[in-house]
């Protein structure tokens with residue numbers, strides 16, 4: 001079974017409070033971004049994981065694909081499985097790439113071994129692997145709150161919007177990013193702001209991580225400015241960074257821009 005775990009973008013992100021479990025409550029809108037890894041799962045004589053593409057920091061035995069397999073194996077008599085992951089989406093980018101691999105591994109194993117798990121049950125497993133993982137089970141635009149793993153539908157269709165994503169080769173750990181943000185009540189109601197024309201969003205929709213991280217990593221501010229200079233209708237850091245994206249409403253295509261060679265970029269349509 002071959003699947004293509006995609007990235008996500010956060011449209012607005014407010015860290016609203018500290019939770020008793022050590023995590024923070026947040027409010028954000030999650031959008032699927034069609035920038036993908038490739039993951040294959042096949043029955044095999046023994047369980048293995050092969051990794052190609054971008055190097056993934058850390059011990060491969062703790063890779064989220066294997067953790068997804070092991071989590072299901074506790075409850076189901078899964079046969080040994082060969083997992084092959086080709087990593088494309090930058091890591092430590094706020095694009096949720098590792099979380100997508102975990103969620104797509106759960107979905108692929110569910111299909112491959114006919115476990116017949118409901119969406120709700122898969123979301124339950126995904127939550128145990130990471131806060132961002134649950135989103136990738138249904139993988140459609142949602143308003144997320146609590147730990148970022150409880151969702152409400154949102155009436156927002158950005159399909160086809162030209163988009164540029166710029167990763168300045170800067171790995172920002174999610175835990176470090178959270179440590180820099182002081183939880184607060186959002187200045188704007190995110191869903192109300194999103195119901196207004198995209199041209200207004202730069203004045204009404206923000207990402208608390210961007211405000212906290214830009215003074216430490218000024219490159220984030222300069223990429224955002226370059227996206228606006230190139231005509232972006234809205235530009236922002238995604239999640240806890242360091243990827244910055246620009247949306248170009250009403251354009252046929254996002255502009256082709258030149259970036260330093262060590263950057264990784266994605267250029268396409270939502």
Ligand SMILES: C[C@](O)(CO)[C@H](O)COP(=O)(O)OP(=O)(O)OC[C@H]1O[C@@H](n2ccc(N)nc2=O)[C@H](O)[C@@H]1O
Pocket residue numbers: 010022023024025026028094096099129130131132133146147148174175178239240
């Ligand atoms: C920044 C976002 O990408 C926005 O979508 C997510 O909130 C991050 O989700 P994630 O990468 O799946 O994060 P996890 O692997 O669950 O947690 C990593 C670390 O981030 C912090 N963390 C994460 C999520 C959350 N709601 N509150 C937190 O404080 C915790 O210190 C945690 O130890």
Ligand SMILES: Nc1ncnc2c1ncn2[C@@H]1O[C@H](COP(=O)(O)OP(=O)(O)OP(=O)(O)O)[C@@H](O)[C@H]1O
Pocket residue numbers: 056057058059062063064065085090091092093094095096097098099101102132172173174239240241
């Ligand atoms: N399949 C995987 N892909 C990427 N990272 C993985 C994977 N499995 C485990 N990891 C671990 O997760 C860490 C990346 O998590 P981190 O939260 O910083 O970034 P992310 O998953 O790219 O996106 P986000 O910042 O949005 O959560 C890596 O340093 C690596 O140790």
